[in-house]
Each structure stands twice: as C-alpha cells, then as structure tokens.
Amino acid sequence: MHVVHVNLAAGFRGGERQTQLLVQGLAEQGLTQTLVGRQGGELVDRCRNIPGLHVVAVRNNIVSAARALSGAALVHVHEGRAIQAAWLAHRLGKVPYLVTRRVQKGPRRTLANRIMYRTAAVRVAVSHAIGESLQLLDPRLDFRVVPDSTSALFADPAQARRIRSQYGDGVLIGTVAALVDSHKGQLQVIEIARRFAQPLPEVRFLLIGGGPDEAMLKAAAAGLPNVVFTGHVDNVGDYLAALDLFFYPSRHEGLGSILLDAMEFGLPIVATAVGGIPEIIEDGRNGFLCAVDDIGAQSEALGRLIHDTDRRAQIGAVNIDK
Template sequence: MRILHCLSTREFAGTERHLAELSAIQARTHDVTLLLDRNTVDPLTGGDISGFLCPEVKVVRAGVAGYLPALASELRSGRHDIVHTHLGRASARASWLRRAGLAGSVPVVATLHTSYRSRSYGAHDGLVCIASWQQETLPAKQRETSALIPNWTVPPGSTFAARAALRERMRREWEIPDGGVVIGAAGRMVEEKNFGLLIQAWKQAELKPGTRLVMVGDGPERGALQQAAQGRPDIIFTGYRTDMPDLLAAFDAFIVPSRHEPFGLVLLEAMEAGLPVCATAAGGVKDILADAPDCLVAPDSLGALMEGLRRLEGATPRQWDMSRYRIGVAASKVEAFYRRFR
C-alpha cells in the first residue's frame, strides 16, 4: 500500500513521536511518504521530528509557496493509495482542498490527536479516535466511519544495566538523598497540563524531607512555574529532554495533573516503566486507567492532588498489563482501517 502521512508542525511532542513510530513500522511492508513543512524545528526546544524518522520513510518538504500547494500536488499526484493527516493544520488544508474539488480521488483519513472540529475533519472519509471521549463527541456521520485505536508505548530500547546507570547518574545530578523518593511529571509546560496546581499541591502536601518533584519539559509557562517554585530545592526542573522515556528509570512514581489529556502517552510510558501512577480523570486517561480507579483523582482539585502525592510517596513499583498498548496491535488496526476506504 502507498501511504501518505501529512503533518504541519514545528515541535516534537506526543503527536510527532506517534507519527514517527507509526510510519516506521508501516515502512517495513508499505511504501510510506511523509509531507512536512519546510522547517520543522521547534524554535523553543530545538526538537525536530526529522531526527526520529525511519530512513525507509520518504520525506517531502513543502516549498517556498507553503504547505497547501505541496499538499494539493501530493493529493492529485496518483502516487498514494491513502492519505492520513495529523493535527489541525494539515487536516484543515486537506478538508479545504476536498471541499474545493482540488484533492483528486484518493481517500483521506485523519487521526484525532485532540478534539474534533468540523472545519478540520468534516470532509475526511474516516477518523481514527485515540480515546473513547473523542468518538462519543463525533457527529453521527463521522462516528459511523470512525475507529477507536489507542496510542501505544514501546518497551525500553536500552538494557536494564543502562537504565540502572542512568537512574544512578540522574539521582546524583539531582542530589537525591539516600532513600529519597522521586515523583516525576513530564509534558509541554502549557496551561492545560496544570503544572501550576501541581506545584501548589506539592507545597501543601507536607511530604517527607527527602522526597523530590522532578518536572521534565519546557514551554511558555516554564518561567512562571519556576517562579512559583522559587526557594524550593525539592522541586527540580530538567528542561526539555531527548532521553524520554528512558529517563523514567530515575523516578519512583509519576503524576499527571492535566485539566485535559487527549490520550495520555506519557502516562503509558510511566506504566511501561513499572511506576505507580496518579492521574486526573480527564480525557483519554480514563480509558488507560479504567481498571485502576484507585489511581485516578478529580481534575483541577488541589486536595485531590495533595492526596495523590501522599499516596505516591509511599507506593511500591507496580506491574501493569500493557498488551493492548503495543504498536504492532495498533498498526494492524490502522491498516485494516485504511482498507475500508480503498
């Protein structure tokens, strides 16, 4: 099958990692092309999907005229059997071209990495939902041509010895005392991740002196968050890291305080690492922890986060069943979904 993925982005976060991994496994048995912007480097973090792509994936860059003409050319080229868009910018352009009769006859599908918007996805033939809340909010017509295919996590590529060495090195760098508990949080530092409330809960939870909160990531709110944590050596900011999810080996527990999580990939990665977790019952997190309600807390609740932190401080490693969140399972379902429209 000749597959064209379309993504217009200038950052490297969960969606970009999702697409890099999906296109890599598809390229083992299919002809896979990825249409990207001319420049894909995040100006804040330097993150770039280009460095994570499989060599077998053909990359096409938009030219000086922009993404829309490049996408129109690919849609009408006859070189692709299916077109798969990701995120709003690429998806909205594909929808516009279809409504304008400028997209040719190739089937176009999209993965909903966030919320459904008619402007972006209303002209697509089919939609992949990564969480049940998305499918429940689709208009009836789109729901009939949708599929629920969760994201996945990939088992650590490094050896146990390498992860143990990373754990020792990072805890030494962070000056974690002997017997100290490290609770981690990670993500783009934006309002919906609610890291500000997490810092407030941490200050009031009255945890043991050796317990530390390590916050991984960067974003527009980082300065304000560091200001809120000023004078608290027990709150550590690592900045943007390229060694996730291996870095999770340095943690003893993990917390997700988001107001809303479309899916919750970093939560899956923490569970893959065998960490006890606490997450707000928001979005896709409710699917992931449907069988572990003890790990869920109310969204946007200071008291709930405080209680979650106290529980994590005394928690032990936990073995999670990750079988339904394997990339091979998801890739097979995506391929079957494509075939519905050919």
C-alpha cells in the same frame, strides 16, 4: 500501496511522536511511504533517516501541502490543519484520506469542518472521549478507536542510577510533559510540592520537559528545594526508570500516551480524570484519578503511595502486565 502521511505541526509533541512511531513501524513492514511535513519542523528532521521513507518539507501553506499529496493511494492526516490539504487533494485528484484525531477538544462546528470530516474515508480517534467530541461536530460521523502506542523508550540502568543519585533517598515523583500549564497543569505539581516541603522534605518533584511556561513555573516554584526542572531531555526512558511515582495532572487530554510509557516502566500513576485518561487508568487498580485542581485529593493519593511501598509495587506490577 503508497501511503502519504501529512503532519504540518511546527513543534514536536505527542502527536508528532506517534506519527514518527507509526511511520517507523510501517517502514519495517516494507510499505511505500512519504511524509509531508513543515519546513524547519522537528518531525521532518527526525524522520529523514527512516529507511524507505520519502520526506517532503513544505511551506506552512495548505496548497503546497495538497500538491505534495498527489499520486498517493491513501493519505493519513495526523493533525487538525492537515485535513484541509487532504480534502483539497481529494477534490483535485480523488485521493482518499483517513484522519486521526488526538486532541480532546473537537473541531470547530463549521460547515467546512463538517464537509472535510464527512469526506474522510475513515475517522480514527485515539480514545472514546475524542470520538465523542468528534460527534459534537456531526452526530452522523462514525469513528474507530485506535489508541496510541508506547514509545518503546530505552533506559540505561547506569544513567538511571546516576539520575537517581542526584536526589537522595527520598521518593522521586515525576511528570513528563511540555511546560504549558493551561494544558499539562504543572502549577498543580508546584502547589502540592509546597504542601509537602516541610512534612516530607526528602520527596522530590521532577518536571521533565521544556516549554513556553518555563519561566512562569520557575517563578511559582521559587524557594521550593523539592521542585526540579530538568528542561528538555532526550533520554526520557532513563528518567522514567529513576522515578518512584508518575504524576500527570493534565487539564485536558486526548489520551496521554506518556502514561503508556510510564506504565511500561512499572510506575504507579496519579492523574486527572479528564479526556481519555480514565480509559488508561482504572482508579484504585493501576493508579488513582483525581479532579483537576483538587489539590487535596491529589496530595492524598500521592501521600498514600509515598508511604505505602507495597501498594506502589502492587500497582506497578499491574501496569507492567496491562
């Protein structure tokens, strides 16, 4: 069976990471695969050395992508624009396609989108919240929930200790996300850090990742010695291994696969109750959930875990088992 994956994203974020993980997993099972990706895109570069995978880089053009899908037994659509190419390939050559949705916001309610999603052989949502947003497009659209996987991140204990040693003996709180406040909510991290700066000066907040809002966020955090911007890092596992707490204040989120990674590292989590996050975090059991921009509740939850090492350990153990 020849499966063709199509992901035309220019950047490399959670959806592209999940695409790469799936392709790698299927390659280990010996499946014949092709990846159709965007010329110059990071996903294409990262996947070129996967054994047995044929990589096709296309221009940012739906027709070019559709041509590359011909001859497939099945097309797997991994992001919103790629469904147009899959539908066109289906019209031209009866190629069946399945669609995986990873974003909380549903497709625009247009006739074209209804047709393309109805035509899909299978519709997959990584959370029930995403599936419900898909049904706002058309209540007749059924879907299957298949959550994202963990990234199986590697951690070097020596590197984790080195990272840890840079920030003293205080509690280390981190968030891993693209620096895009309208999505990942990093201004909330900075506001909480401002509140904690005097009563808990030893606590550090690490914003791990890069992105278009970096300059704005650094300006907002000016004068706060307890906020650290790491920039983009490849060794995310080392940073997760160095943390005491994971904070994820997203403003909207399909699932938040980085939470699965944080759980795998046994980290207690404070997150916002949006999208698919409550499907991962059970409030009070393996973390705490708060409303977006409820700085008071977020501060209280973080403060509780900062001061209660036994509770941190208890929640961390639940996350490892989960």
